[in-house]
Amino acid sequence: MNYGFAGMSVQKNLQYLLAQRNLNANSLSEASDGVLAQPTTRRILQGESKDIRDKTLDKYAKFFNVELKDLKFGDLEKGVQLTTSSENKHLADFNLWDGETPLESDDIELPYFKEVLFSAGSGATQVIEETAKKLRFSKRTLKNAGVDPSNAACGTNYGKSMENTILDGASVGVDKSKTTIKDGKIFAFDHGGMFRVKRLYRLPFGAVRVVSDNTDKIEYPDEVMTAEKWENEVRLLGWVFWWSTIDTWR
Template sequence: MNRKEIGQRLREAREKVGLSRDHVIALPEIEMSRSTLQQWEIGQTEPSLEKLAKLAQLYKVSPQWLIFGEGDSTAQAPAPATNPSLEAPAKHVIFNEEFVLIPMYDIEVSAGNGLFSQGVTEPIKHVAYRRDWLKSKNLDPYNLAVVCNCGDSMYPTIPNGSCMLVNLAKNQAHDGNIYVLRLDDRIYVKRTQWIPTGGLRIISDNTIYEPFDLDKAYLASGQFEVCGEVIEISHIIH
């Protein structure tokens, strides 16, 4: 194999799908450092066949084209992460050598009365998460956002004022998990449980709040959305 030619094709394929080196190495399935990817692309070192196959799949080209310059070299950009309520955080992710800075949005999420602030398109700040921690959890930084809870209905699991890391790729409800949910024009943080009728039960951890059920018709009406799953919670201990 000619490693310089392979390197040129690796860089060409990556750029065609609109991925930066930082984005590539942040993906859980791609286990390599930025310097390693850079060395491959400039032809300093030669990648293994296993890594070439993974990159070919990511870049939507054939392994034969990457290795020999033969076959399909057409690469299409992957569909961007979508999230109508949180405004596509992908473009706001920032990388450095050790950390990934995830955007925090000034969306007032209420686990009590459903207060919802609309129209936020830019993050108010970024929250740092270690690259290795995100990889260990198989989390794609481009599918993450941070929002803050306002209310006590999920206490003690989520105290008032807690920051929540939300995985926007997890937009299908499962029993017992905690989600950021949109009901009409309100945002809630709740647990979910499917019920035999095909509806969804919305549950608060604070027992003073009664659970309530959403029927199948409402779930299909377009007024309901699972925005993402809450996967990490942080708060100040007073």
């Protein structure tokens, strides 16, 4: 069988797999604990995968739970697989759907947080849940994260302040039941009508330190909010349990 040029397939398939999980070369390296190195991923994405050994490509296949042959020669975006292994679960995990697609038994739709003008002309804004826009999740994914679907919602991270962890424009999942600050965890909060995503740390006398994951601390310095400022200006929305990977409440 003539499968065609493997290098082009690997490049296209990896682009697809990364997009499905909102990952890039940097965040993939972090999510895989450095096993899938950023330089190698960039070589593949730039079409330089022809000379990369199967032993290395197999690490990508195992991370994304696909067969090596499918990664090299299939067309994963179109669902074209060369193997039918029961271990090949990526299509089940990332089915394409739209608003007309019926919910499957393991699916649930979560509302989105959005920023709205509270009163015309006043300039006051507030973060509310938008029922019209939803993101579909697997109930199994929420269960694995220890999240009750009734307490879950989504939002969008804007800006580069968290880019070493969460990309600009990435969707995030929020557990609204967890509103007690646990040091170092990422939380979503309404700050004067702005939806923000940051790491939070408790400080003496009720103050809170707000930390960005971007290493450029000149542009993204830590913020310290007094107890009064935190109480009057901030509404904690919940713990961010999902973006491109699952976090744990430990």
